[in-house]
Amino acid sequence: MIAMLGIGSVARRVGVRPSTVRYYEARGLIAPEKRIGGKRVYGPDAVERMALIVFAKKIGFSLKEIRMLIDGFSDARWSHLAATKLVELEAMSQKIDVMRAALQKISRCECGDIDQCARAIAAKTCA
Secondary structure, eight states: OOOOEEHHHHHHHHTOOHHHHHHHHHTTSOOOSEEETTEEEEOHHHHHHHHHHHHHHHTTOOHHHHHHHHTTOOHHHHHHHHHHHHHHHHHHHHHHHHHHHHHHHHHTOOOSSHHHHHHHHHTTOOO
Protein backbone atom coordinates (compact mmCIF):
# COMPACT_ATOMS: atom_id res chain seq x y z
CA MET A 1 0.00 0.00 0.00
CA ILE A 2 1.27 3.46 -0.94
CA ALA A 3 1.72 5.81 2.00
CA MET A 4 -0.44 8.88 1.66
CA LEU A 5 0.91 12.16 2.97
CA GLY A 6 -0.78 15.25 4.27
CA ILE A 7 0.11 18.65 2.90
CA GLY A 8 2.33 19.39 5.91
CA SER A 9 4.33 16.20 5.38
CA VAL A 10 4.87 16.99 1.70
CA ALA A 11 5.97 20.52 2.59
CA ARG A 12 8.42 19.33 5.27
CA ARG A 13 9.97 16.73 3.00
CA VAL A 14 10.85 19.34 0.37
CA GLY A 15 11.57 22.22 2.76
CA VAL A 16 8.71 24.55 1.91
CA ARG A 17 5.61 25.83 3.65
CA PRO A 18 2.24 24.17 3.19
CA SER A 19 1.08 27.39 1.49
CA THR A 20 3.71 26.77 -1.19
CA VAL A 21 2.29 23.31 -1.85
CA ARG A 22 -1.19 24.85 -2.10
CA TYR A 23 0.14 27.53 -4.46
CA TYR A 24 1.68 24.99 -6.84
CA GLU A 25 -1.46 22.92 -6.63
CA ALA A 26 -3.58 25.96 -7.54
CA ARG A 27 -1.27 26.52 -10.53
CA GLY A 28 -1.82 22.92 -11.65
CA LEU A 29 1.77 21.82 -11.12
CA ILE A 30 0.91 19.13 -8.58
CA ALA A 31 -2.33 17.45 -7.57
CA PRO A 32 -3.53 15.64 -4.47
CA GLU A 33 -4.33 11.97 -4.90
CA LYS A 34 -7.63 12.48 -3.14
CA ARG A 35 -9.24 14.02 -0.09
CA ILE A 36 -9.79 12.17 3.13
CA GLY A 37 -12.05 13.85 5.62
CA GLY A 38 -11.87 17.03 3.53
CA LYS A 39 -8.07 17.13 3.69
CA ARG A 40 -5.74 16.80 0.74
CA VAL A 41 -3.56 13.71 0.68
CA TYR A 42 -0.68 13.16 -1.68
CA GLY A 43 1.27 10.18 -2.90
CA PRO A 44 5.08 9.92 -2.96
CA ASP A 45 5.12 11.27 -6.53
CA ALA A 46 3.89 14.63 -5.22
CA VAL A 47 7.02 14.90 -3.05
CA GLU A 48 9.18 14.16 -6.08
CA ARG A 49 7.27 16.65 -8.26
CA MET A 50 7.58 19.31 -5.52
CA ALA A 51 11.32 18.58 -5.24
CA LEU A 52 11.65 19.11 -9.00
CA ILE A 53 9.72 22.39 -8.83
CA VAL A 54 11.75 23.68 -5.87
CA PHE A 55 15.01 22.69 -7.61
CA ALA A 56 13.97 24.39 -10.85
CA LYS A 57 12.96 27.56 -8.98
CA LYS A 58 16.31 27.62 -7.15
CA ILE A 59 18.25 27.52 -10.40
CA GLY A 60 16.22 30.35 -11.90
CA PHE A 61 13.35 28.82 -13.82
CA SER A 62 10.06 30.70 -13.81
CA LEU A 63 6.76 28.94 -13.13
CA LYS A 64 5.93 29.35 -16.82
CA GLU A 65 9.14 27.53 -17.75
CA ILE A 66 8.47 24.84 -15.15
CA ARG A 67 5.00 24.36 -16.59
CA MET A 68 6.54 23.97 -20.07
CA LEU A 69 8.89 21.36 -18.66
CA ILE A 70 6.18 19.43 -16.84
CA ASP A 71 3.64 19.57 -19.68
CA GLY A 72 5.15 17.08 -22.09
CA PHE A 73 8.50 16.43 -20.42
CA SER A 74 11.32 15.24 -22.63
CA ASP A 75 15.07 15.31 -22.18
CA ALA A 76 15.25 17.58 -25.25
CA ARG A 77 12.87 20.08 -23.65
CA TRP A 78 14.84 20.05 -20.37
CA SER A 79 18.09 20.52 -22.32
CA HIS A 80 16.58 23.34 -24.40
CA LEU A 81 15.28 25.15 -21.32
CA ALA A 82 18.67 24.76 -19.63
CA ALA A 83 20.53 26.08 -22.68
CA THR A 84 18.19 29.08 -22.86
CA LYS A 85 18.69 29.74 -19.16
CA LEU A 86 22.48 29.57 -19.62
CA VAL A 87 22.28 32.29 -22.29
CA GLU A 88 20.23 34.46 -19.90
CA LEU A 89 22.73 33.79 -17.12
CA GLU A 90 25.65 34.85 -19.33
CA ALA A 91 23.88 38.12 -20.18
CA MET A 92 23.23 38.72 -16.48
CA SER A 93 26.87 37.97 -15.70
CA GLN A 94 28.03 40.53 -18.25
CA LYS A 95 25.65 43.12 -16.80
CA ILE A 96 26.98 42.38 -13.30
CA ASP A 97 30.56 42.86 -14.55
CA VAL A 98 29.65 46.28 -16.00
CA MET A 99 27.83 47.25 -12.81
CA ARG A 100 30.74 46.10 -10.63
CA ALA A 101 33.25 48.12 -12.63
CA ALA A 102 31.05 51.24 -12.49
CA LEU A 103 30.44 50.87 -8.76
CA GLN A 104 34.16 50.39 -8.10
CA LYS A 105 34.86 53.57 -10.06
CA ILE A 106 32.11 55.46 -8.22
CA SER A 107 33.45 54.28 -4.86
CA ARG A 108 36.67 56.15 -5.70
CA CYS A 109 34.80 59.26 -6.89
CA GLU A 110 36.44 62.53 -5.91
CA CYS A 111 33.77 64.89 -7.23
CA GLY A 112 33.10 67.83 -4.96
CA ASP A 113 29.35 67.96 -5.61
CA ILE A 114 26.58 66.31 -7.59
CA ASP A 115 26.90 68.77 -10.48
CA GLN A 116 30.59 67.94 -10.95
CA CYS A 117 29.65 64.24 -10.86
CA ALA A 118 26.86 64.77 -13.39
CA ARG A 119 29.28 66.61 -15.74
CA ALA A 120 31.79 63.76 -15.46
CA ILE A 121 29.09 61.18 -16.24
CA ALA A 122 27.77 63.25 -19.17
CA ALA A 123 31.33 63.61 -20.52
CA LYS A 124 31.80 59.87 -19.99
CA THR A 125 34.87 60.47 -17.85
CA CYS A 126 33.22 58.87 -14.82
CA ALA A 127 31.59 55.47 -14.44
